[in-house]
Amino acid sequence: MNKYVVAISGASGVIIGIKLIKELIKNSEVHIIISKEGLSIIKSEVGLDWRNDKNRRIKKYFNCDNLVCYDNDDFYAPVASGSFLTSGMFVVPCSVKTLSAISNGYGQSLIERAADVTIKEGRKLLLSPREMPFSAIHLENMLKLARLGVVIAPAVPAFYHNPQSLDDIIFFMCGKMLDSFGIQNNLFKRWMEGSQNQR
Numbered sequence: 001m002n003k004y005v006v007a008i009s010g011a012s013g014v015i016i017g018i019k020l021i022k023e024l025i026k027n028s029e030v031h032i033i034i035s036k037e038g039l040s041i042i043k044s045e046v047g048l049d050w051r052n053d054k055n056r057r058i059k060k061y062f063n064c065d066n067l068v069c070y071d072n073d074d075f076y077a078p079v080a081s082g083s084f085l086t087s088g089m090f091v092v093p094c095s096v097k098t099l100s101a102i103s104n105g106y107g108q109s110l111i112e113r114a115a116d117v118t119i120k121e122g123r124k125l126l127l128s129p130r131e132m133p134f135s136a137i138h139l140e141n142m143l144k145l146a147r148l149g150v151v152i153a154p155a156v157p158a159f160y161h162n163p164q165s166l167d168d169i170i171f172f173m174c175g176k177m178l179d180s181f182g183i184q185n186n187l188f189k190r191w192m193e194g195s196q197n198q199r
């Protein structure tokens, strides 16, 4: 079974990280890290209070044995070491603070350390930075990481699949993120799918 690390940092759009975990745990082992601010935004945007007794509540919510949760200051966690083999890591959403730490190799939290490990081990890393608008500082941090092969995937919606609901948009974003790791999914209608290729 593939192992993935999924981190949720303190930015808007935490529902996308939650949906990504739901998809990944169907066929993979998922190692979850949520920052303190991420937990508080999950409470305010999704209404789930995981701030106390986090491990039990998260396990209960996802109702799955394929997941492990870590505290964001637990540097003894397996994912803090390159010797723990994974197939890659997602940071969804990624605050611009965590983006900055990762692009500068500054591992002050477990999320930042695990991302640093993922890069140094040459594994796949996807960040979904969330800010509006982006400053030149944010863009430079993204460019630096993109040049190292990190996938920069901000939650930018598309309209060619005719989304009818917020779920359609969230599913599209998760589907594209999984696509970039080569993970099979049917979360959204692909361009020209079912259209007999007629123009």
Ligand SMILES: Cc1cc2nc3c(=O)[nH]c(=O)nc-3n(C[C@H](O)[C@H](O)[C@H](O)COP(=O)(O)O)c2cc1C
Pocket: 008, 009, 010, 011, 012, 035, 036, 037, 038, 041, 044, 094, 095, 096, 097, 098, 109, 130, 131
């Ligand atoms: C309600 C709320 C929403 C926030 N939204 C964003 C956001 O969309 N993008 C961002 O970069 N920071 C956002 N922040 C600020 C970050 O949470 C803050 O910079 C924090 O230090 C990030 O730490 P972390 O990356 O370790 O979670 C938000 C904070 C709050 C309280």
